[in-house]
Structure formats: structure tokens, C-alpha cells
Amino acid sequence: MARNLSMKDAINEALDLEMRRDPTVIIMGEDIAGGAGAQGEEDAWGGVLGVTKGLIGKYGANRVMDTPLSESAYIGAAVGAAACGLRPVAELMFLDFMGVCFDQIFNQAAKFKYMFGGKAQTPVVIRGMVGGGFRAAAQHSQMLTPLFTHIPGLKVVCPSNAYDAKGLLIQSIRDNDPVIFCEHKNLYASMADVPAESYTIPFGEAAIPREGKHVTIVAYGLMVHRALEAAETLSKEKIDVEVVDLRTLSPIDLDTIIESVEKTGHLVAVDEANPRCSIAADVIASVTEHAFKALKSAPKAITAPHTPVPFTPVLEDLYIPSAERIADAVRKQLK
Amino acid sequence: MSNNPFPLPKEKLLEAYTKMKTIREFEERLHVEFAKGDIPGFVHLYAGEEASGTGIMMHLEDKDRIASTHRGHGHCIAKGVEVEGMMAEIYGKVTGSCRGKGGSMHIADLSKGMMGANGILGAGAPLICGAALASKFRGDGGVGITFFGDGASNQGTVLESMNLAAVWNLPVIFVVENNGYAESTSIDYAVAVDSYIDRAAGFGIPGVTVDGTDFFAVYEAAGEIIKRAREGGGPAFLECKMVRFFGHFEGDAQTYRAKGENEENRANKDCLKIFRSKVAGAGVISEAEMNKIDDEVLARIEASVQKAKKDPLPTAKDLLTDVYVSY
Ligand SMILES: Cc1ncc(C[n+]2csc(CCOP(=O)(O)OP(=O)(O)O)c2C)c(N)n1
Ligand SMILES: [Mg+2]
Numbered sequence: 001m002a003r004n005l006s007m008k009d010a011i012n013e014a015l016d017l018e019m020r021r022d023p024t025v026i027i028m029g030e031d032i033a034g035g036a037g038a039q040g041e042e043d044a045w046g047g048v049l050g051v052t053k054g055l056i057g058k059y060g061a062n063r064v065m066d067t068p069l070s071e072s073a074y075i076g077a078a079v080g081a082a083a084c085g086l087r088p089v090a091e092l093m094f095l096d097f098m099g100v101c102f103d104q105i106f107n108q109a110a111k112f113k114y115m116f117g118g119k120a121q122t123p124v125v126i127r128g129m130v131g132g133g134f135r136a137a138a139q140h141s142q143m144l145t146p147l148f149t150h151i152p153g154l155k156v157v158c159p160s161n162a163y164d165a166k167g168l169l170i171q172s173i174r175d176n177d178p179v180i181f182c183e184h185k186n187l188y189a190s191m192a193d194v195p196a197e198s199y200t201i202p203f204g205e206a207a208i209p210r211e212g213k214h215v216t217i218v219a220y221g222l223m224v225h226r227a228l229e230a231a232e233t234l235s236k237e238k239i240d241v242e243v244v245d246l247r248t249l250s251p252i253d254l255d256t257i258i259e260s261v262e263k264t265g266h267l268v269a270v271d272e273a274n275p276r277c278s279i280a281a282d283v284i285a286s287v288t289e290h291a292f293k294a295l296k297s298a299p300k301a302i303t304a305p306h307t308p309v310p311f312t313p314v315l316e317d318l319y320i321p322s323a324e325r326i327a328d329a330v331r332k333q334l335k
Numbered sequence: 336m337s338n339n340p341f342p343l344p345k346e347k348l349l350e351a352y353t354k355m356k357t358i359r360e361f362e363e364r365l366h367v368e369f370a371k372g373d374i375p376g377f378v379h380l381y382a383g384e385e386a387s388g389t390g391i392m393m394h395l396e397d398k399d400r401i402a403s404t405h406r407g408h409g410h411c412i413a414k415g416v417e418v419e420g421m422m423a424e425i426y427g428k429v430t431g432s433c434r435g436k437g438g439s440m441h442i443a444d445l446s447k448g449m450m451g452a453n454g455i456l457g458a459g460a461p462l463i464c465g466a467a468l469a470s471k472f473r474g475d476g477g478v479g480i481t482f483f484g485d486g487a488s489n490q491g492t493v494l495e496s497m498n499l500a501a502v503w504n505l506p507v508i509f510v511v512e513n514n515g516y517a518e519s520t521s522i523d524y525a526v527a528v529d530s531y532i533d534r535a536a537g538f539g540i541p542g543v544t545v546d547g548t549d550f551f552a553v554y555e556a557a558g559e560i561i562k563r564a565r566e567g568g569g570p571a572f573l574e575c576k577m578v579r580f581f582g583h584f585e586g587d588a589q590t591y592r593a594k595g596e597n598e599e600n601r602a603n604k605d606c607l608k609i610f611r612s613k614v615a616g617a618g619v620i621s622e623a624e625m626n627k628i629d630d631e632v633l634a635r636i637e638a639s640v641q642k643a644k645k646d647p648l649p650t651a652k653d654l655l656t657d658v659y660v661s662y
Contacts, residue, residue, distance in 0.1 A: 037524025039593035044519045068489040068525040135375035137438040139454030311438030312427030
């Protein structure tokens with residue numbers, strides 16, 4: 001039975017279902033329960049925005065572990081435990097904090113399988129918040145997805161809605177490779193119909209939330225919503241836009257993108273990341289390389305500028321790609 | 336005028352009180368303004384912790400550097416950063432100390448030796464080792480102070496920096512501002528050693544623990560270790576035990592606290608009340624003199640809020656500037 005659920009609750013439900021199903025799933029992170037060692041309530045926070053609320057009551061402190069503020073140590077411990085048979089889901093509150101613990105992920109987790117000649121597996125999920133719009137400034141707002149997709153051995157997921165978040169997180173937990181699961185903080189409240197039961201969404205399968213004939217917009221995360229908004233505006237101008245939601249960035253579903261571009265002949269790639277070596281740049285390069293003949297116009301990337309994320313709302317609103325910028329790019333392409 | 340039993344002359348005591356009161360009123364006002372919805376983003380308030388930053392910073396000059404935390408407003412004010420620029424920054428205005436680009440979590444004023452509030456826990460410790468290295472290199476007698484909370488004291492960067500500072504004999508003071516909580520998590524859960532002095536000893540660094548609600552305790556302990564560091568004696572570790580009056584950030588329901596904890600803190604662990612009763616009790620500063628300072632501070636904060644609200648916002652061209660020194 002499907003209920004209308006927020007993305008935040010869908011993520012909580014995915015963790016709950018997998019912890020119930022598989023006793024080797026443990027979760028850890030800073031204040032993911034909260035109140036540890038204090039005299040007030042247990043589960044005082046349930047994560048900084050309440051995403052993991054209620055889980056310690058169901059699974060206990062052995063499986064829902066609050067951590068000291070030592071990302072290098074506990075993220076590394078999650079990686080090590082994964083290599084030794086557990087399925088840890090470690091929360092890195094804001095994925096911006098990746099800088100503190102990245103070695104354990106990109107030199108360790110990502111490389112075990114290959115370096116050890118195929119003899120290791122590291123089924124760890126690192127999940128945390130990404131993206132702007134919270135006025136959280138330069139160190140709590142970034143879209144660092146290109147850093148992760150650059151690394152062979154990591155899988156990278158970034159859902160755009162509650163339904164996908166649940167299915168992709170369950171898949172991430174069951175997957176035997178390390179997964180970076182990117183949760184856009186400005187989508188936590190977004191609602192969708194979500195079945196109560198368990199389901200998975202396979203990696204490397206993009207979704208097409210809107211079909212169209214004239215232009216392909218490729219996006220992920222929050223940008224899917226901006227792309228849909230732009231498509232709505234453009235439909236009034238008789239421009240029929242197809243929106244491709246990547247859902248997973250590693251692996252990436254090039255087939256669906258290329259099929260769409262072969263139909264429309266025009267490509268706009270939207271990315272909240274900075275432009276250099278972005279997902280948008282990667283999509284455009286791949287399409288140009290593999291489907292050059294299908295293109296009727298130069299592909300266009302709409303991204304954040306090559307700057308850190310500014311604090312002040314007037315500038316942050318300019319930083320994050322808007323529906324208007326996307327619509328303008330489409331109009332220019334069709335001219 | 337009775338004898339002054341304190342280690343600072345009266346005008347310095349007045350300066351310290353003004354700083355602490357300015358921090359308090361700055362934070363109390365932000366608490367109110369944030370609730371109105373006028374202030375964007377995350378705001379972490381330093382109210383209750385004023386004696387620590389002020390007691391330490393009374394020993395510092397502009398050439399001395401500090402690295403602050405996410406809870407940085409108090410460190411800024413104690414180090415001499417202008418409240419008007421800070422307030423405008425927190426409101427996201429172009430007149431702010433970082434032209435609206437940084438916000439509460441990234442206020443900095445390098446001209447004052449304030450190397451920035453920081454959104455990354457523990458990030459200041461290596462940076463201040465670098466500041467201290469630069470001072471040592473130049474032989475200018477400058478010291479570096481890095482602040483971190485009880486929670487951030489568990490970051491690898493902090494622990495590595497303690498070793499580095501000891502190995503290189505750097506003029507660094509590691510200050511843990513121990514308010515008992517990291518967000519909602521108690522220090523009893525997250526820090527295994529009973530005493531930070533023991534932890535510091537493990538790195539070959541002398542440590543001292545003080546009551547961080549007592550300005551004079553902080554002032555005296557800090558004075559000794561800062562003097563020692565200036566003279567080439569190397570790093571030291573200072574623990575200030577203190578309380579935070581508000582939630583972790585604005586909007587925190589604080590259900591992790593014991594019942595009555597905040598009221599008890601306000602009643603008995605208020606560093607401003609403690610300071611007042613000491614200096615007034617000794618007859619060095621009168622209540623009336625401090626009340627007058629209170630009025631001046633309140634007026635200054637009020638003016639800074641009014642100005643910040645009226646000040647202009649950055650414009651589109653500001654988005655793309657300041658990424659590099661040269662392009
Ligand atoms: C590297 C990193 N990890 C986690 C956080 C999120 N965070 C911000 S403040 C905080 C708690 C800090 O506690 P403490 O160091 O005791 O300082 P206090 O807030 O008590 O002043 C946490 C977990 C962060 N900003 N940076
Ligand atoms: Mg603390």
C-alpha cells in the first residue's frame with residue numbers, strides 16, 4: 001500500500017526495513033540518536049534533521065551507534081567492518097565533511113576489491129546531506145558528486161524524490177560495493193507516494209519523469225525539479241521537453257540519455273555542482289563522443305558557477321541553477 | 336578607591352566586562368532576531384561562555400592569531416572584530432565583515448588576527464600551527480590560539496596538531512571549550528579520558544583545567560601559558576569548563592538536557608554575574624558603572640541591528656569575485 005511520505009521518512013523507512021531484514025546492518029553517525037551519555041531523553045535528535053529518529057528504540061545502541069566527532073575514525077571503521085562482514089550505513093551529516101575522512105573512502109573502501117585482486121568486498125553505505133538553498137554557507141552546502149564519481153570503485157546515488165530514495169537506499173545497503181548516498185537537504189520535505197513494503201531500484205537506470213520530443217534535459221537531485229519546472233513553462237510555448245533523472249551517477253545510464261537525445265536532438269545537462277569536471281560536463285562529453293550525429297545543436301551545461309557557495313540568500317539563489325536559466329538555455333538551443 | 340585585588344588594573348577590568356557584556360547582548364539579540372525569521376542559515380550562540388574567550392583574549396595583541404569554531408561570535412568580539420560588521424555579515428549584507436559571503440559560521444577579520452569561525456570541526460588546529468610557525472619563523476613573539484569544543488577535541492586534526500606543535504615546539508595554545516555537549520551528545524559518552532590534562536600529557540604538552548565561568552581563573556591560567564609560549568616554551572593545553580545557555584544552534588529543542596539545567600546554569604553559572612559580584616564585592620567597580628556599560632552595549636547592539644537591516648545586499652557581480660587573487 002502506498003502512502004504519501006516525505007523523502008526524510010522514506011529514508012528512515014528504508015533503514016528500518018533493512019535493519020529488520022538483515023541483522024548485519026548497523027548504522028552509525030554523529031547524533032543519529034542523540035542524547036548519548038546525557039541526562040535528558042534518549043534519541044533526543046534522531047539525526048540533525050531527524051532522519052534516523054526512532055531507530056535506536058527499535059534496534060538498540062548496538063546497532064544504532066552514536067559516534068564521537070571523529071569522521072576519519074568512524075567512517076574508516078564502517079569501511080573496515082564492511083570488509084569484515086557487516087553492512088554498515090554510516091552517516092556523514094553533511095557530505096562537505098568528506099574532506100575530513102576521504103582517505104578511508106577513496107584510497108581504502110573504493111580500492112579494496114581491485115587492489116586485492118577481486119578478493120574483497122566492502123558493502124558500506126556513506127549517506128549524508130548535499131546541496132544548497134539552506135543558507136548554510138560554503139562548508140555545508142556543496143554538491144560534491146563529481147569528486148565521488150571520479151573514483152573507480154565507488155557507486156554514487158542521488159535521488160530526486162521519496163519513492164526513489166527508499167528503493168535506491170535499500171539497493172545501496174544490499175549492494176556489495178561502497179556507495180555514497182547523497183541526500184539533498186532541500187528535498188527532505190518533498191512528498192511522494194511510497195509503498196510500505198520493501199523494494200529496490202537497480203543502479204544505472206535513469207528515470208524519465210517527463211516525456212517530450214523537442215529537447216532532453218538531464219538532471220539529478222534537486223535539479224530534476226528545476227528541470228520539470230522549466231519544462232512546464234516551456235510547454236506553454238509549445239516546447240516539448242523530456243526530462244531524464246539520472247538517479248545514480250556511478251554507474252550512469254548513458255543508454256537512456258543517448259536514446260533520448262537521438263529522439264530530441266538537443267541536450268541541456270543541469271548540475272548543482274561546480275562546472276569543471278561536473279556531472280553535466282561528463283554527460284555532455286559522453287553524448288558528444290557516442291552520439292554526435294544525433295545532435296542538432298551544441299549541448300549546453302547549466303551548473304553552479306566556479307565559486308564556493310555564498311552565504312547570503314541573494315547570492316545563493318543566483319548560485320543554484322534556476323528554472324529560468326534552464327528554460328532560457330532550451331529556448332536558445334531551439335532558435 | 337579600595338585596593339584592587341585583581342591581576343588587572345581597573346581600566347582593563349572595565350574593558351573585559353564590556354567585551355563579555357557585548358558578546359552576551361549580541362547573542363541574546365540574535366536569539367530574538369532569529370526567532371523572527373530574519374536571519375538566514377545556522378546560528379550557534381556563545382552566550383554563557385564569554386569568560387573563556389575574553390579571559391584568554393585579554394592577553395593577546397593583533398599579531399597573535401586565533402582560530403575559532405562554528406560558535407565563533409564571542410571569539411570575534413573578544414579579539415576586537417567590530418560588531419557592526421559582524422551583525423551585517425549575519426544578515427547577509429555587503430557591508431558585513433565578509434561582504435555577506437561567509438555568514439555566521441565564517442566570520443573572519445585577518446587584520447585583527449581572527450582567522451575565521453569555521454564550519455569544519457577541528458579545522459582550526461592545523462591552521463593555527465601554521466600561524467604559530469609563521470610567528471616563530473619571523474621571531475615576532477606572536478602566539479596562536481586554537482579553540483575547539485569537547486566534541487571537536489576528538490578530531491584527528493586536533494590530535495595530530497597537538498603532536499606537531501609539541502614536536503616543532505610551536506607557540507600554540509590548544510583551548511578546549513568544554514560545555515559538556517557536542518550537539519546533543521554528552522562528553523561523558525564521547526571522550527574516554529577523565530581529564531584533558533592526561534590527554535595533553537600523552538602528547539608531551541602541559542595542561543591546565545579551569546572553571547571557565549570564572550573570568551579570573553581563565554585569565555590567570557591563560558596568562559601563564561601564553562607567556563611561556565611567547566618565550567619559546569612551546570605549546571600548552573587549556574580546558575575551560577563552561578555552560579552554553581542556548582541550544583546547540585537556534586531551533587534546538589534541547590531535550591537531551593536534564594530538567595532545570597538551563598535555569599540552573601543561568602542562575603548559578605553565569606560568568607557575567609560572577610564577574611560582577613567579584614568586582615563589585617571588592618569595591619573596585621561599582622554596580623552603577625557596570626549598569627552604565629550595559630546601557631552603552633545595548634545601544635550599540637540595537638544600532639548594529641538597525642544598520643544591518645538597512646544596509647544594502649550584495650549584487651549579482653559579487654557572486655563571481657574573490658575566488659582567486661589573480662585570474
Ligand atoms: C567535521 C565536522 N563534523 C561534524 C560537524 C557538525 N557539527 C557542528 S557543531 C557540532 C558539535 C560540536 O560540539 P563541540 O565541539 O563540543 O562544540 P560546541 O558546539 O559544544 O561549542 C557538530 C557535530 C561539523 N561542522 N564538522
Ligand atoms: Mg561542546
